[in-house]
Each structure stands twice: as structure tokens, then as C-alpha cells.
Amino acid sequence: MAQDKDQILEEVTANEYKYGFSTEIETDTIPKGLNEDVVRIISAKKNEPEWMLEYRLTAFAHWKTMKQPDWAKLNIAEIDFQDIIYYAAPKQRPKLDSMDDVDPELRATFEKLGISLNEQKVLAGVTGVAVDAVMDSISVSTTFKETLAEKGIIFCSFSEAVQEHPDLVKKYMGSVVPYTDNFFAALNNAVFSDGSFAYIPKGVRCPIELSTYFRINAMNTGQFERTLIVAEEDSYVSYLEGCTAPQRDENQLHAAIVEIVAMQRAEVKYSTVQNWYPGDKNGKGGIYNFVTKRALCKGDYSKVMWTQVETGSAITWKYPSCILMGDHSEGKFYSVAVTNNYQQADTGTKMIHIGKNTRSLIVSKGVSAGKSQNSYRGLVRINKRAENARNYSQCDSLLMGDQCGAHTFPYLEINNSTAVVEHEATTSKIGEDQIFYCNTRGLSTEQAVGLIVNGYVKEVINQLPMEFAVEAQKLLQISLEGSVG
């Protein structure tokens, strides 16, 4: 029996990463390396206005003065920033008049990933999701633009926003994550290529889910996208983000920025299912995922909720955070981070309480298997003037097997005596007895593990929109099947 389990473990971890294919498509790339000229080339390729170039150059100059952070519990092979291609774009006809003009090869790639760029098809379904599809450095298509425009909602690629809505971009870009914020944020500001931009006007509830699907395709490239979401007073939007990449032997760098601004009584939900290529079972290849995500709850009674399901990437370094500036504003963070084989994750959140009566909730569920390392790192800061702030954190770790590690690093900084802050943490091992119990009811060991893990993370999965939740559950099962040894 013990042997059987090892065999199952072997077989399942040998499972190919489902999204590991790459697309043969002509790509417009620039040479490897990073210097001021590269920054200028990227800006020129995107036909950017002068102010944008200036911004990039300032960020680049600042980046050169910075050092890669090493405080995370991650073992990172040295990254040669000169050995990366900073711009790669699938070549296609210069101007798209309609969705039908999208290169068939590109369209097929996204279809294969389960993302439809065809509005008609989506319209026929029950629910619609507007999609911005980003491959390598550029956005290839955005669906439902017109439908959204009727309500005054802007949803487009970031490059387009720079051209069409420069005032909004100038006003909000960098207002939540300044280019000085950290090493990877500075790098992103210098070389970012594309991403999504969403603007929800005052009083508008966005009727469909907005979604960006990120795909790295080209070899040796880094992906540096940025997303900016602005929710005006009394507006609401739910935003989804998915990511995959081909299976390659070398590590690829992904350094993104997401900024959210929520005005009075605005509500933003941001959900991520991150499934970048995690590397093979010996730890070869995989994406280095260094992401800065932050929301500013600027207005009173504003609310932001981050939900993330992290199953991919060789290395994940990511702390979606909320700055609770408005009185009565509320931040929530729900996270599932799964690591298997040699994956490493150092992820968590920061909740910065500034306004009065602000509230935050953190629910983090880590699942470690194989030889992976999984850390929760979270900061709860209650500023001096944040009267009656309230935080509750719950950090659970589940271990599978005896070669993985789970770590919890909570930081609490409380500068106001009216605050109520609670932190709970548990670590447990997936029980052989639970698996055996399922076996005796007719469930295979893989099914049992899937069921037990899905039960364990249910509280988080429940926060995801329906279609995403189903996808996430399947993904968890695939990532972990049989990893009990």
C-alpha cells in the first residue's frame, strides 16, 4: 500500500503542466539587455507621449540605485537582468477593426486556454465576462468594450489608456504604488509593456465581470504588466485575473504592478487565479513571480477585497495590500497558496489602518507538498489616528508529506490603544486517517486529497465568482493529486 501511494505520487507529479504549450507565432522582439535605450525603445514602440517616457526614465534611474530585496524566505538564483528580453509582441496586422481581425493563431491560443475572444459566443452563455487578453508585452484584444462604454465604463489595455485617457492615467498611475516603492516596482515602472485599465464612473455598478488574461509566450522574455483600476464614488466592480505560461527550462521573470483606487462607498473585488508555469518536478524552469499589488481605500466606507489562488510559479513574492485611508473603509484578503515539488512562495498582505473605524480581515490558507516552502508574511499596522480599528487574521498551513515547509511571519504594529487585533494561526498535516476514511468509502487517494484540500480552502474559494471557483477547484486538484507520500 505504501508503495502504491509512492507510485501515485510519482505518476501524478509527473503530470504535464496543462498550459505548457507554446504558440508558434512571429514575434517582434528587441535584443536582450536593459539600459536607457531599451526603455526609450519600449516607449517608442508604444508610441508614447513624452511625459510617459520621462516617467519611465525617472523610474529606471531610481531602479539603478536599488538592490534586490532579500528579506523574504526565498532561495532565489541570481537574476541576470541583462539576460532578459524586455519587449516581445506577437506580430499582427497593425490596426484591428474588429475581433475577427485577431490573428487566428492567437485566437486559437486563447481558445485552448479556455478564454474566448469571441463576444458572440460569450453573449450566448448565461454570464458574460469582458476579457482583456495580454500575450507577452501587449494586449491582443479586449472584448465587450462597446457594451461597457454605454455605461461610461472604460475597460481597455493600458497602452490604449495612455493614448486615449492620458489625464486619468497621469492622475492615478503611481498614486498607490510609487516607482520608489520597491526594487521590482521600480523595474516595472521603467519597462512595463501592457496590462489593463478600468475606470468605473460615479454611481455605476459594472454589470459584468472584468477580466484580464495574461499569457507569457516568447522565450527569454520578462513580462511586466500593470493594471490600474479606478472606482469612483458609489461604484462597484469585480475584476478577475488569470495567468499561464509555456513550459520552458529556463526561469522567466514576471514583475507586475496592480493599483486600485476606491473612492467613497466604492467597492472593488479583485480575484486572481495564478497558474504560471511552476517548473518541473526537479525544480527546473518556472516563472519568478514578483508582484506588487496594492489598493487605496481613499473614500469613506470604501471596500476592497483581494482573493487569490496561487498555484503556479517557481517563486512567488506577492503581498496584495490595502491602505485604509477613508473612515469606515474595509479591506479583505483571502488567499490560498499551494506549493508542490520545489516551488517557493512568500506571500501575504499588508493592512494599513489610517482612517477611523477601519476594518480588515485576513484569511490565508497555505498548502505545501513535495519539497516546497510556503510562507505567509503579513503586516497589520494601526496608525496613531486610526480610532477603533479592527483586524482579524487567520493563517492556516497544511502540510503534505514530511519534506516541505510552512512558515508564518505576522507583523503587528499597533499605535492606537482603541484597536482590536486578533491573530490566529494553525499548522496541520493532512491526515493519513482522513485519507483512509475516504478510501473506505470508495474514494481513491487522489480523490481524497483533492476533497480534503478543497474542504480546507473552501472559505477562500467561496469568495471567488462562480466560474472561477470551479476552475480553481480543478486546479487545486491537479496541483496536488497524490502528493501524499
Place this chain on the structure above:
Amino acid sequence: MLEIKNLHAKIDDKEILRGINLTVKPGEIHAIMGPNGSGKSTLSSVLAGSDVYEVSEGSVSFYGKDLLALPAEDRAREGLFYSFQYPVEIPGVSMVNFMRTALNEHRKYNNLKPYTAGEFLKLMREKKNLVEIDSNLTNRSVNEGFSGGEKKKNEIFQMAMLEPRVAILDETDSGLDIDALRIVANGVNKLKSKDNATIIITHYQRLLDYIIPDFVHVLHNGRIVKSAGKELAFELEEKGYDWIKKEFED
């Protein structure tokens, strides 16, 4: 039919089962009794497919199949049910989802179409009534926060759902108050048919007041040392296990 022949099993080189012989035919109820440490629970977990014990000798045939060659989940799908002495909690997994997955696995194994949600819920309602289990238990996560009695009732409910050919009830009476004991026993009795068999593992005679066995076996030092009709249970209750121990001291 379940046929156990000369079954030996050990844990860390310590032999616990030392030659068990037992035949269980459809329609029969067998009670296996014995003092603590006699091997009762080992026998039931070995049959259920636990990999904690190593079978060193002997054979078990289950309706013509080599039971010991099957993994635990296939034993279940073949129609063997094991009711745990200490049912395990699985937080976040609803009973409904759990049971539906299990039941459909059984059906798949037997080349039957999976139940639709409607069919499944209907079946669940019927079985719930049969074993007098509260509705709210099936709406909760598997055994999570259940009282001892609720857990045991839940085992019998699962047995009702899975309709096994042979059910092994491991110390089902332990930790039950008299009302729960009655409900559990009623459930077992209602599920009894000429086509299925039950093996009751118990330390006390109490449960056998409610479920009348056809055979009572006494297990001592890893062997069945005495087999008789239900009267043996009363004798054990009266005289304790010491006389057995003395008689078979080796």
C-alpha cells in the same frame, strides 16, 4: 461471501493476528468479542485495507475475489463497508458532496451511470428517514463538530447509502448513550437483508441486546478461540473474559 483463512497480520514485527479463520455468509450477523488487545480492531482494519498492518500469511476471499490484493477503495466498491470506532472529521467537505462522490464512485466501478443531483437527493432523504438521522447532520461537514453519538449515526447513514454486501461495525456501541444505541441498532436491523451480512466488533454484550447475532466468536491473542450462538455473549457478560484467558493461556 467472506472467507477468512489462517489470517496473520503484524505491526513492527509484532504479530497481532495469529491465524484467523472465519466464514460469513449472506443474511448472517456475526459478533466478534474479546478482551482489550485481543486483535478485534486489527482484524477489522486489516479487512478494510489499512496499510498500518502487514499481512504475513493467509487469505481473504470476498465473493470470489482476493480481498487482500485490492486497495481499500476497491474493497469498498466491491461492497465492503467499515464503520469506524472513531469516525474522522473532514472540515469543509459537506456530507452531501462527500456521499455523492462516494456513491458515484461505487456506481462507476459497477458500470452504472452516476446519479443526477435529483436522484441522489431523493435517495438521501429516504435513507435519512430510514436511519432516523437529523437533516442538519447531512448539511454539515463530514463529522465536523459532531458528538460521539452523531458520528456513529452518521456511519450507519453512510452504510445505508452505500448498501454494502458485508458491513463491519467496529465498536459501534462505544460512547453511545442508550437512545443513540437504540437508533444505531434500529438502523442496522432495518438494513439487514438476506443478501447482506454484518460483522459486529464489540467489547460489551450491550449492543447484542438490540442486534441479535447468529454467531458469537471470541477473539483472544489473535485467534478465534470459541464460537457459538448468541448465548455465548450472555455467558461472557456474566463471567467476563478471564476464564477464556485462563483456558487459552499459551
